[in-house]
Amino acid sequence: MQDKLKINLIQSNTIWKDISKNIQNIQQKINQISEETDLIILPEMFSTGFVIEPEEIAETMNGKSINWMQQIACKKNCAITGSLIIKENNNYYNRLVFIEPSGKIKFYDKKHLFSHVGERNIYTAGSIKKIIEYKGWRIAAFICYDLRFPVWSRNTENYDIALYVANWPKPRINAWNSLLKARAIENICYTIGVNRVGTDGNKMEYIGHSQIINPQGNSIKKSTVTTEDIISTTLYKAEILTNRTNFKFLDDRDKFTFQN
Template sequence: MESEQLKVALVQTNLVWEHPAENRQQLAKKIDAITETVDIIVLPEMFTSGFTMNPKAVAETMGGETIRWLKNTAKTKNVAITGSLVITENNNYYNRSVFVLPSGEVKTYDKKHTFTLAGEHKVYTAGTSKTIIDYKGWKICSLICYDLRFPVWARNVENYDVLLYVANWPKPRVNAWDALLKARAIENMSYCIGVNRVGLDANSNEYSGHSAAYDVLGEKLTNIPSNQEATEIVTLTKAHIATYRNKLKFLDDKDAFTLNS
């Protein structure tokens, strides 16, 4: 059933280093604290572990404890939940975004642009295809952190409504995070949501959050405080997208190209 509105909860949180059980426990409390009815709950990148280059310590399968917890929570709360975690499959490790529906169905996306600066490309297998999720009549493009720097990969050739990034984006480069989220919204004429973590990880990398949602004109819709844990709910509307796409028609003039992965 198509919905005119989509209510999204952005969960900006600290993460316990390489401790999936404790992270699930903390996130369960944050999810339970959401009393308003929402359609989607968004968690950060690698929400069970932090941005670790030691996947063997935290990797799970698609039938593992975290996926079971997400399915149970999504069903109990009647809400979709998304974020990324370390998955092992076919003798490879993936930084995989999962989008878990209340029905128990799981949509996945493997991060294409592995973060070479941290050596992510050496331990994680890169994805090769985008995933467009159809949920309540909304088309959602789910990407991960470093993907934000590559506009060609995010280009709205699928006519999606929401571009969604989950991240562990460090404080020293947070100005780029702010600028690029806004740019992706404007150039793709879609809502753009980014959920980043806060706190300090075991490698002394500091994260300042700056989780946010932008509309198709690049107007910021959220007011999430920096450097602290917070949850904010934003309401997206189909009418907003239709009004400005019909009025401005910028997507009609986009360049045609073929992308070779």
């Protein structure tokens, strides 16, 4: 068990539907990380952009992006995570993949699909909340639109980190900032949000605001640019434990059974 976790957030400009160029671009960013790290986090659909026509670019769990992630995890001796388009059993998933240094894969399929642009008509929703255990830390994995649904994010599992990877557009960036802070406060956990930058194939603009928020709702580190960026920091287990000991708000949380 580690009492601290070194993390790096990659705020990238995703190239529309070009897996090879996106991998190359992110590889260049990762090469800039000179110090040892425990976890590298990429945005939602980091290899393609937020695509609603996945037929020609969907990958498998043995595809190019997964193989590349495994190589990174091994070479850097760290975990790497981000979401991508996966085809499995004739269904398409917006899947967050978490790969450990050993090559072991864990994953979470996005529960809340963005009906506003038709994501729910193309992709299959996940139904299982995923808590990833890594180096003594419990990480709750979420994707973009999940951020708007506090019941799904509710910390009933005593997780340490709520992780949101996203393609969250500029017109709604205020909601992104506010909801990330709310999730940290109500769940007494670190909250990490990793967003992309640039303009996608649908002319939607993204301005980043990738950030890490502590259990009191204060920003530890936030990108100050609307271009590509690497955000690095260290999380401390003691900060979570101190807050939960001094402020036992989770003891009074509502009991409920989640129904799909």
